[in-house]
Amino acid sequence: MLGVKHEAPLLVGVIPFGLIFGVLGIEAGLTPLQIILMSVIIFGGVSQIIFLDLVATGVNPFLISSTVGVINLRHALYSARIAPFFSQLSLGWKIILSYLLTDEAYAMTIRRFETLPHNAFMHYHMLGTGLCLWISWQITTVLGILLGAAIPPSLGLGFAIALTFMTIIIPYCTQFPHLIAVLVSASIAIFTYALPWKLNLIIAAIAGMLAGYLTESLTKSIAKNRGEV
């Protein structure tokens, strides 16, 4: 129950997202059932909006799935860091908690696990957090679907998706390596646009990640050298 209480501030961020996803889903031409089950099956905010973006541009299902898979690879980080706290749990618990492992649930849970002394019931906190997010996500998806059906179509679907993505990356852009990742990814995406199967997206994403990583390593080693001199 405490997990639910701790989650409340984070819901402020989740609610508009769920609504936007529901609206965009309808605008992209998916059926309400497809939209609702996507929220249940994938349960990952940004990746679901990417899904819609690719459906709208007419990409094949395998490319859609691999792009969704790539963006959600960051969850492997969370899984690795949180795993030691769950090592004693049964397989059923592990499956449920893995399914509920989103950005928000992770952020909440890992802070608690790493600051408080360990006890045998800590995983209930994550269950509370995760379920609260899950229910909010499903309800706001349905509300978004209803809202989307009421809004006239073609108010600029593609652009609304781009704006959503931009709100997510803007806070990172104040960090230099992320800014480099943005510039490289955008340039490569445009230069390789003519490639078939939207391959430009994957190539640009990999190039952007490498650029960010290399910039980070480089700035770190420069800072280190300065420190030694």
Place this chain on the structure above:
Amino acid sequence: MIWIAIIISGLFTFLTRFAFIGGLSGRQLPPSVRSLLAYVTTAVLTALIASDVLIIDHQFNVTENPQVPALIIAGIVALLFRNIVLTIAVGLLALWVSRHMIFI
């Protein structure tokens, strides 16, 4: 076709989340992989924005593209207010204005 994509995407996502909790417990990712994954969101979303907004009819176009001023205005709003609903509202309004008043 959409169902196939939903199910495979869901499976990928679940397996990523389950990987260490379920099987590789106690093992950690090497630091280089960790740093690399920190840039996934930025890199993927930027690639999508660039190909959605800066390309019109398969051509790179920023000079006769009403979306560009709208994106810049919305970007400033996003930076200042960090509010997703406000950013989308301002961005769509700016797109409408720039479509009807600047690029006729």
